[in-house]
Amino acid sequence: MFRTALRNVLAHKARLLMTVLAVMLGVAFVAGTLVFTSTIQDAFQKSSEKGFSHVDVAIQPDDPDKDDKKNLGPAPNLTQKTLDEAAALPGAKSATGVVSGFAGLSDKDGDLVGDGWGTLGANYYAGPDGKGSDHRYPMKEGRAPANAGEIAIDHKTADRTGYEVGDTVATSLSGPVHQEKVVGVFTTDDGNVAAGGSLVLFDNDTAQKLFAEPGQYTEIQLRAAAGTTQQQLETAAEKILPPESKAVTGQKLADDQSKEIESQMSGMQTAMLAFAGIALFVGIFIIANTFTMLVAQRTKELALLRAVGASRRQVTRSVLIEATAVGVIAAVAGLAAGIGIAVGLRSLVGSLGEMPDGPLIISPTTIVTALVVGVVVTVLAAWLPARRAAKIPPVAAMGSMHAPATTRSLIVRNSIGAVLAGGGAALVIAASASGDNALMGLGAGLLLIGVFVLTPLLSRPLIAASAPVLRLFNVSGKLARQNAVRNPRRTAATASALMIGLTLITGLTVIASGVQNAIDKMASDAIKADxxxxxxxxxxxxxxxxxxxxxxxxxxxxxxxxxxxxxxxxxxxxxxxxxxxxxxxxxxxxxxxxxxxxxxxxxxxxxxxxxxxxxxxxxxxxxxxxxxxxxxxxxxxxxxxxxxxxxxxxxxxxxxxxxxxxxxxxxxxxxxxxxxxxxxxxxxxxxxxxxxxxxxxxDKEDLSESIAQVISLMLNILYGLLAMAVIVAVLGVVNTLAMSVFERGQEIGMLRAIGLDRRGIKRMVRLESLVISLFGGVLGIGLGVFLGWSVGELIASAGLDAYSLVLPWGRMALFLALAAAVGVLAALWPARRAAKMNMLAAIKTE
Structure with a gap:
C-alpha cells in the first residue's frame, strides 16, 4: 500500500503541482515571516548590545508615581555635583555626562534627514576640563565641536547627505532654524543611527543650553574599572543618587531595549502570520478539491484494492500517505521560498536605511514550524476525501454507481449553516451595539463559517440570476450555468476560497473609508483655524x-x-x-x-x-x-x-x-x-x-490627507498580504475546472460530436469559471460590507462619534472586476484542455 501511494503521487503530476503551490504559498508566508522577524530582532538586539558596550552603569532621572510626588513636573535633570561624585566612586574608571534631545538636520534639498523619530542631538563630552576626548564618538574626519555654531555628524548621515567637513548646514531643535558649521564626522555604535536615524553632536555647553539647562545632564554613564562588576558599580552608585533618580546597569539597558524591539516586532509578526493563516485556510479548500478529484479518478482502482483484500483503513492510509508526501514537498519548497521572501524583505528595509546589518537567522523552530504546518494542513485537507474513498462499496465503485452526495446530507449541512450564520450575524449585531470586541470576533468567525457551509444552497439562486446574461452566449452559456450548479459542494468550496479573501479586503476598505470620512468631518467641524x-x-x-x-x-x-x-x-x-x-x-x-x-x-x-x-x-x-x-x-x-x-x-x-x-x-x-x-x-x-x-x-485638507496617507499605506500593505489568498483562490478555480472537465469528458466528446466546435467548448468552460468566481465575489463583497458596517459601529461607540458608513463603490466595483479576472485567468488552461480533447476517445471513456 505504501508503494502504491507513492506511485499515485507521481502519476498525477500536474494536478498535484497545484496542491503543492497552494500549500507552498502559505508555508512560504509563515517561514518568511518567522525568518524576517527573527533576523530583525537579532540585528537590533546586537545593535543595542553594541550601543551600550561603553556603559556599565547609567544614572538617570526617574519619575516616581505622581501620587507620591509633591511636584507634578518631570523629574529634575542631573547636576555637575552628581557627575563629580560619580567620577569619584570606587570602582568607576570614568564618568560621562550625557545630554540629548531632538535635533533635526536638513539635507541639501531642504528635507529632514533620518526617519523623523530618530533625528537626535547630543553633547560631545570632552571631560571635566573640556580638553579630553569622548570615547563614545571617535572622530573619522575633522575634530569635535568646541564652540557654539559648530557640530559633528555621524558617518552614515554624512554618506547619505554628502556633507563634508567645512559645510554649513541647517538644524532645528523645536522650531527656529540655526545655521551650523560641520567640523567633524564621527563613527558610532548608536542603535538609532544603525536603524536609519541621524545624530548631531554639539559641544557640551551648547548642548546643555539646547536640551537642558547650563550645568545639567539628562544621564550620567559610568564605566567600571578592572575587577569591578556592573552590579558592584550599581550598588556604589545608588549611595550617591539624588532624589528622583535611579541607577541601571548597562546590561539591563540593553535587555530592556531588546525587549522593546521584540514587543514592537511581535505586532507585525502576528499580523503577517494571521494573513499566512488565511492563505493556508483558503488552501485547504484547494487541497480537499484536489484529493477529491484524484480519488474520483481512481475510484475503480481503490475498489479493486478493496476487492483483493485491502481494508478501509488501508485505503484511507494510502491516500493520507500521498497527502503526507505532497505536504513534505510543499513544506520544503515553502521553507526555501520563505527564506527568499525574508532575504528580499531585509534588502528592501535595508535599502530604506531602517535596519542595522546582521546575518539571516533561520532558527530550528522556523524549520520545524514550516514542515509541521505544510504536512498537517495537507493531511487534514485530504482526510475527508480519503475517508469518503474508503466508504465506497467495491462493487458499486467498479460499476460506477456510487453517488458522492445525498439530499439528506445537504439538508443537514444547510441546517447547520443556517444556525451558524444566523447566530454569527446576531452576535455581530449585538457586539456592534454593546462595543464588545471579543463578541464581535466570535460573531464574525461564526458568520463566515456559516456562510461557507451554506454556499451550496446559495449557489443555485445566485448563479441562476446570471441566466439572462448567459443566454446571450446561446448553448455555451446555458451549459456553463448548468455545469456551475451540477456539483454545488465543489462549486461552494471553490467560491469560498475567493469569498474569504474579498470579505477581508472589502471589510477593511469599508472601515478605512468610514474612518477617513469621520476625520474629514471632524477637521471641518471642530477647527476654524486656517x-x-x-x-x-x-x-x-x-x-x-x-x-x-x-x-x-x-x-x-x-x-x-x-x-x-x-x-x-x-x-x-x-x-x-x-x-x-x-x-x-x-x-x-x-x-x-x-x-x-x-x-x-x-x-x-x-x-x-x-x-x-x-x-x-x-x-x-x-x-x-x-x-x-x-x-x-x-x-x-x-x-x-x-x-x-x-x-x-x-x-x-x-x-x-x-x-x-x-x-x-x-x-x-x-x-x-x-x-x-x-x-x-x-x-x-x-x-x-x-x-x-x-x-x-x-491646513484642514493637509491634516486629513496626512491621516489618509497612513490609512492608505496600511490598506496597501493589507492588500498585498491578502493577495496571497487571492492567488491561492485562482489555483482553486483552476483545480475545480480541471476536475469538472475530467468528470465531463464523455459529455464534452458528445457535444463535439453533435456540432459544438472547439471555440464553443472553450467559451463554455470560461463562462462556468466566470460565474463561479463572480458568485464568490458577490458573497465576499456582501459579507465584507456587513462586517465593515458592524466594526464601524464598534469604532463609533469607542469614541469616534463622527464615524458613519461609507460604501466605496468604485473600489467595490474594482473588487468585483478582480473576481471576474480571476475567473477568466483560471479558465485558460482547463478550457484549452477541454477543447483539445479527442471526441472519439472521450466518448469511449467509461
Missing part, C-alpha cells in the same frame, strides 16, 4: 514659533496648545493651556453647557462632557487644582463641550498655566490668516518660519 503648525515628529514646539507667527502681517489670531500634568479635585489630569481670548475663533466645539466666555480671565476652566460626567462637574462647579510646580488654586467650570478624537480634555488660559511650568513647550499652534487658506499663504508662513523641514504647516 492652519495648524506642529513638529514633523510630534516633538514639542518652541514658544518662539508662536511669537514669530504673531509677528507676521498675514496672521490675524493664534493660540498655542500647551500640556501639563496636574491634579484636578485630587485626580491626576492633563491640563491643556490655550489662548482664552482667541480660541473661540479658532475652534468650533459643540458646547452642551456654558461657553468659552471668561476663559481669558484666568479663573475659568472648560472641560469635555466625559471628564465632567466622571467628576460630577457642572457649569459653575469649583475645581481644586494642583499645578505642576506644586502650587494650588481653584478654577470654575465655565463650559462643557462634546469631546472628539481631535479635541478633548480640560482647558485653561495659558496665562494661568504658564507660570507654573518649569519649561514652556507647545504641542501645536493654530492660526487664522487674513486671506484664508491658500498655497501662497502657506508658502509665506513656511518662509517666515525659515522653511524648516522639521515643522509642519497644515
Amino acid at each position: 492652519y495648524t503648525i506642529s513638529m514633523a515628529n510630534f516633538e514639542p514646539l518652541s514658544p518662539d514659533v508662536e511669537e514669530k507667527l504673531r509677528s507676521m502681517d498675514q496672521v490675524t489670531s493664534s493660540t498655542a496648545y500647551r500640556f501639563a500634568s496636574t491634579r484636578l479635585d485630587g485626580e491626576n489630569e492633563t491640563l491643556m493651556g490655550v489662548n482664552g481670548d482667541t480660541v473661540s475663533g479658532l475652534t468650533q466645539l459643540d458646547f452642551t453647557a456654558g461657553s468659552w466666555d471668561g476663559l481669558g480671565g484666568g479663573k475659568k476652566i472648560v472641560v469635555d462632557d466625559d471628564t465632567a460626567e466622571d467628576n460630577g462637574w457642572k457649569v459653575g462647579s469649583d475645581v481644586a487644582v494642583t499645578y505642576q510646580d506644586g502650587a494650588k488654586g481653584t478654577l470654575s467650570v465655565g463650559g462643557i463641550y462634546k469631546g472628539n478624537a481631535l479635541m478633548s480634555g480640560a482647558m485653561v488660559d495659558n496665562r494661568t498655566l504658564t507660570p507654573h511650568l518649569s519649561k514652556i513647550e507647545d504641542m501645536q499652534v493654530m492660526v487664522k490668516t487674513k486671506d484664508g487658506a491658500s498655497e501662497s499663504v502657506k508658502e509665506s508662513l513656511e518662509k517666515g518660519l525659515g522653511n524648516n523641514p522639521a515643522v509642519l504647516v497644515q
